Amino acid sequence: xxxxxxxxxxxxxxxxxxxxxxxxxxxxxxxxxxxxxxxxxxxxxxxxxxxxxxxxxxxxxxxxxxxxxxxxxxxxxxxxxxxxxxxxxxxxxxxxxxxxxxxxxxxxxxxxxxxxxxxxxxxxxxxxxxxxxxxxxxxxxxxxxxxxxxxxxxxxxxxxxxxxxxxxxxxxxxxxxxxxxxxxxxxxxxxxxxxxxxxxxxxxxxxxxxxxxxxxxxxxxxxxxxxxxxxxxxxxxxxxxxxxxxxxxxxxxxxxxxxxxxxxxxxxxxxxxxxxxxxxxxxxxxxxxxxxxxxxxxxxxxxxxxxxxxxxx
Amino acid sequence: xxxxxxxxxxxxxxxxxxxxxxxxxxxxxxxxxxxxxxxxxxxxxxxxxxxxxxxxxxxxxxxxxxxxxxxxxxxxxxxxxxxxxxxxxxxxxxxxxxxxxxxxxxxxxxxxxxxxxxxxxxxxxxxxxxxxxxxxxxxxxxxxxxxxxxxxxxxxxxxxxxxxxxxxxxxxxxxxxxxxxxxxxxxxxxxxxxxxxxxxxxxxxxxxxxxxxxxxxxxxxxxxxxxxxxxxxxxxxxxxxxxxxxxxxxxxxxxxxxxxxxxxxxxxxxxxxxxxxxxxxxxxxxxxxxxxxxxxxxxxxxxxxxxxxxxxx
Amino acid sequence: xxxxxxxxxxxxxxxxxxxxxxxxxxxxxxxxxxxxxxxxxxxxxxxxxxxxxxxxxxxxxxxxxxxxxxxxxxxxxxxxxxxxxxxxxxxxxxxxxxxxxxxxxxxxxxxxxxxxxxxxxxxxxxxxxxxxxxxxxxxxxxxxxxxxxxxxxxxxxxxxxxxxxxxxxxxxxxxxxxxxxxxxxxxxxxxxxxxxxxxxxxxxxxxxxxxxxxxxxxxxxxxxxxxxxxxxxxxxxxxxxxxxxxxxxxxxxxxxxxxxxxxxxxxxxxxxxxxxxxxxxxxxxxxxxxxxxxxxxxxxxxxxxxxxxxxxx
Numbered sequence: 011x012x013x014x015x016x017x018x019x020x021x022x023x024x025x026x027x028x029x030x031x032x033x034x035x036x037x038x039x040x041x042x043x044x045x046x047x048x049x050x051x052x053x054x055x056x057x058x059x060x061x062x063x064x065x066x067x068x069x070x071x072x073x074x075x076x077x078x079x080x081x082x083x084x085x086x087x088x089x090x091x092x093x094x095x096x097x098x099x100x101x102x103x104x105x106x107x108x109x110x111x112x113x114x115x116x117x118x119x120x121x122x123x124x125x126x127x128x129x130x131x132x133x134x135x136x137x138x139x140x141x142x143x144x145x146x147x148x149x150x151x152x153x154x155x156x157x158x159x160x161x162x163x164x165x166x167x168x169x170x171x172x173x174x175x176x177x178x179x180x181x182x183x184x185x186x187x188x189x190x191x192x193x194x195x196x197x198x199x200x201x202x203x204x205x206x207x208x209x210x211x212x213x214x215x216x217x218x219x220x221x222x223x224x225x226x227x228x229x230x231x232x233x234x235x236x237x238x239x240x241x242x243x244x245x246x247x248x249x250x251x252x253x254x255x256x257x258x259x260x261x262x263x264x265x266x267x268x269x270x271x272x273x274x275x276x277x278x279x280x281x282x283x284x285x286x287x288x289x290x291x292x293x294x295x296x297x298x299x300x301x302x303x304x305x306x307x308x309x310x311x312x313x314x315x316x317x318x319x320x321x322x323x
Numbered sequence: 324x325x326x327x328x329x330x331x332x333x334x335x336x337x338x339x340x341x342x343x344x345x346x347x348x349x350x351x352x353x354x355x356x357x358x359x360x361x362x363x364x365x366x367x368x369x370x371x372x373x374x375x376x377x378x379x380x381x382x383x384x385x386x387x388x389x390x391x392x393x394x395x396x397x398x399x400x401x402x403x404x405x406x407x408x409x410x411x412x413x414x415x416x417x418x419x420x421x422x423x424x425x426x427x428x429x430x431x432x433x434x435x436x437x438x439x440x441x442x443x444x445x446x447x448x449x450x451x452x453x454x455x456x457x458x459x460x461x462x463x464x465x466x467x468x469x470x471x472x473x474x475x476x477x478x479x480x481x482x483x484x485x486x487x488x489x490x491x492x493x494x495x496x497x498x499x500x501x502x503x504x505x506x507x508x509x510x511x512x513x514x515x516x517x518x519x520x521x522x523x524x525x526x527x528x529x530x531x532x533x534x535x536x537x538x539x540x541x542x543x544x545x546x547x548x549x550x551x552x553x554x555x556x557x558x559x560x561x562x563x564x565x566x567x568x569x570x571x572x573x574x575x576x577x578x579x580x581x582x583x584x585x586x587x588x589x590x591x592x593x594x595x596x597x598x599x600x601x602x603x604x605x606x607x608x609x610x611x612x613x614x615x616x617x618x619x620x621x622x623x624x625x626x627x628x629x630x631x632x633x634x635x636x
Numbered sequence: 637x638x639x640x641x642x643x644x645x646x647x648x649x650x651x652x653x654x655x656x657x658x659x660x661x662x663x664x665x666x667x668x669x670x671x672x673x674x675x676x677x678x679x680x681x682x683x684x685x686x687x688x689x690x691x692x693x694x695x696x697x698x699x700x701x702x703x704x705x706x707x708x709x710x711x712x713x714x715x716x717x718x719x720x721x722x723x724x725x726x727x728x729x730x731x732x733x734x735x736x737x738x739x740x741x742x743x744x745x746x747x748x749x750x751x752x753x754x755x756x757x758x759x760x761x762x763x764x765x766x767x768x769x770x771x772x773x774x775x776x777x778x779x780x781x782x783x784x785x786x787x788x789x790x791x792x793x794x795x796x797x798x799x800x801x802x803x804x805x806x807x808x809x810x811x812x813x814x815x816x817x818x819x820x821x822x823x824x825x826x827x828x829x830x831x832x833x834x835x836x837x838x839x840x841x842x843x844x845x846x847x848x849x850x851x852x853x854x855x856x857x858x859x860x861x862x863x864x865x866x867x868x869x870x871x872x873x874x875x876x877x878x879x880x881x882x883x884x885x886x887x888x889x890x891x892x893x894x895x896x897x898x899x900x901x902x903x904x905x906x907x908x909x910x911x912x913x914x915x916x917x918x919x920x921x922x923x924x925x926x927x928x929x930x931x932x933x934x935x936x937x938x939x940x941x942x943x944x945x946x947x948x949x
Contacts, residue, residue: 075946079946080949127942127944128941131762131941131944132762136444154914155912157804158866162864170798171800173470174483174485239472241471286464289463289467296609312441315444318444319443320392320394321392323437449758485796486924487798487924491783552787597785598785598788601781605780624754628755629705629750629754632707632757633750634705635704635705
């Protein structure tokens with residue numbers, strides 16, 4: 011009986027370990043659901059086996075660190091210490107080159123878990139969620155280290171440019187369907203159509219309202235970006251969409267969305283995320299860095315903090 | 324009687340609405356006084372009718388948002404949710420071009436009110452005022468969005484420059500009187516002499532000590548900038564002055580100025596604002612952005628937070 | 637007897653004044669020990685008499701400000717208001733030119749004391765130490781003011797560079813011993829071998845464990861920087877080392893280091909400081925600014941805040 015007990019404990023632990031790992035993946039899109047996490051992992055593996063493994067290992071590392079370092083079990087099991095690790099692992103593996111990038115990606119995933127814990131502590135008084143801020147800042151820092159450290163080999167696509175020589179290229183044919191699906195897939199750096207569809211299915215699995223909000227967020231980003239005269243190529247790639255999708259989900263459904271105006275506030279926040287995305291790309295141009303999910307973080311923080319003072323938002 | 328009551332209520336509401344709108348304008352210069360707000364509006368209209376209307380509408384929008392979104396009535400009626408909207412509206416209308424700039428300015432004013440509420444929440448624990456931080460960051464972001472969104476047309480005067488090619492041009496004839504008055508007028512982006520005079524009259528209306536401090540702040544900025552070898556053209560335009568004026572008012576009179584050394588601390592803070600203004604212009608050079616009132620915000624935050632630890636400041 | 641009392645009081649005050657001044661110098665390397673401070677001062681004087689005097693005067697100014705402005709006596713006497721002043725004074729005197737640099741250095745030291753007090757207030761809720769953040773930001777701001785103010789003459793060694801034209805130069809012969817000692821000396825901007833040795837002696841005086849951790853920090857930085865393919869010249873000058881030394885001391889010994897894993901966490905943080913140092917140099921390249929101790933501040937904040945959530949770190 012004693013042995014049985016211990017076995018069930020182990021299984022329980024193993025189960026909660028696996029569950030926490032998949033939830034860390036689903037928390038990237040603000041959902042705590044292991045099945046959604048598994049679907050998203052399949053979507054990533056479908057477009058790249060190694061990146062899928064990095065995502066899984068990064069989530070796993072975050073859970074191990076959370077357990078060993080004495081983190082609150084509820085937080086660790088909800089995957090809340092791990093979604094930044096998942097994103098850092100994927101982003102570093104995609105934006106670096108050479109064999110060492112896999113090691114850097116996993117080391118970055120480990121640091122992202124510590125950074126997430128640090129931000130949780132700093133922001134707990136304000137009662138504002140950490141979101142993906144740690145992953146973004148960490149990824150920017152590690153990518154820029156490549157200019158000084160030979161082992162970090164930057165993807166040659168990331169070229170620093172002088173703002174004074176920048177020109178806007180608006181020509182091109184917008185593709186509505188691909189733009190919309192990519193807007194959702196790009197939350198996980200996916201611009202492969204079927205990967206986006208499976209990720210969307212994962213969101214619907216967690217709740218039809220969440221799926222609907224994700225689609226609305228992508229539609230709003232598409233319309234706003236097109237209406238404000240953005241370049242067509244990033245619209246088609248979904249590069250304006252993923253921040254709007256995350257912002258819509260966060261503001262309209264996930265955090266403190268008690269007001270009956272919450273869906274409308276979500277739409278306003280999603281619209282705002284488009285010029286903020288455009289602006290961040292400009293700030294980062296001299297460094298050749300991608301904006302990642304920073305406009306989602308900034309717009310969501312803005313609304314969530316404002317809600318504490320203006321409760322009808 | 325019931326009808327009478329309701330009428331007086333409506334009038335009361337209308338009155339408090341109008342009062343809050345004008346106070347939002349006066350709060351830009353740290354004063355809660357509807358008459359001062361009206362005088363400032365006249366000063367702005369004198370140099371540009373459309374900009375005056377944008378200022379008025381921006382203040383009005385902030386009050387509407389504050390009311391609809393359930394904000395604390397005292398805060399809304401004091402104009403504390405609106406001064407960032409007034410500045411954002413004016414700054415966006417002046418620094419963008421084309422017909423859409425009016426829409427962007429008013430949308431920016433609306434977001435500025437939300438941003439102000441958000442910052443109020445974030446900073447309430449530290450008991451440090453928000454000042455004009457939200458307007459500055461919002462304006463910088465929306466101006467930079469113009470490099471990616473065709474509808475945002477940047478004023479061609481805002482040119483990104485390479486710091487390594489920058490040269491200091493110190494020649495020119497300093498004009499003391501215009502420099503001093505512009506230093507006050509530039510709080511509202513005014514470099515028309517009589518607009519500056521009317522704004523100063525508005526400050527004196529709210530209190531002779533405030534008027535005196537505003538003049539002292541402008542004199543200190545003039546002397547410090549000239550003494551430290553700044554370029555003459557920005558000195559004459561009052562571009563070093565307005566941050567010093569606001570810093571002097573904030574530190575010496577408005578916030579926590581209980582120590583008998585407060586006026587001297589105000590002078591030190593006003594002096595400090597000059598190199599900080601110079602420095603911010605350098606940080607922003609690669610992006611071609613104006614420093615706005617950021618040096619006022621930084622120097623005032625520095626002193627107000629230090630006062631919590633060093634009470635004799 | 638009354639006179640005796642007053643005399644002893646005066647002497648007591650004089651003694652505590654001198655002690656606070658030397659402790660302000662030793663607090664730069666996270667140690668509260670007047671003898672260590674004196675040894676460090678001797679080490680600085682050995683390489684440059686004027687810089688030594690600036691260090692001493694900067695520390696003295698911070699103590700005077702702390703007393704006059706009504707600061708808590710314990711904090712002032714521990715030198716906690718002054719270490720940022722010491723660093724700001726040295727950094728400004730070394731990175732500016734011309735006769736006015738001495739005045740600017742001492743004025744900067746005075747503002748650094750206020751900035752430290754301000755940050756103490758802002759960070760007291762999070763229970764995270766201020767570290768050298770105020771000195772870094774202040775020095776960056778005052779150095780950049782030189783592009784707009786003729787009186788600030790920047791050291792011509794600080795050249796803004798375009799990131800797109802940056803090339804990594806890895807050739808050169810690494811010098812282990814000098815690299816290690818410089819890694820400790822550079823905490824006080826010293827690359828003279830014997831100055832580094834005396835500073836290390838001062839650290840050992842305060843505690844053999846601290847001395848050991850300082851050496852370990854320098855070794856780790858050397859190995860990590862070399863292993864990650866950094867340029868040899870900064871490695872030899874100890875420019876990767878001083879941040880790792882400070883990070884190691886802070887994380888493994890000084891702040892909240894109760895966990896038995898604290899030394900290992902210190903080593904991880906010291907390793908992390910190397911890519912963060914590399915990255916900061918890249919962020920600052922367009923402005924030609926030195927990274928100073930920012931990577932120490934960022935890595936230490938990260939771990940100390942994470943420890944509040946993950947207590948086994």
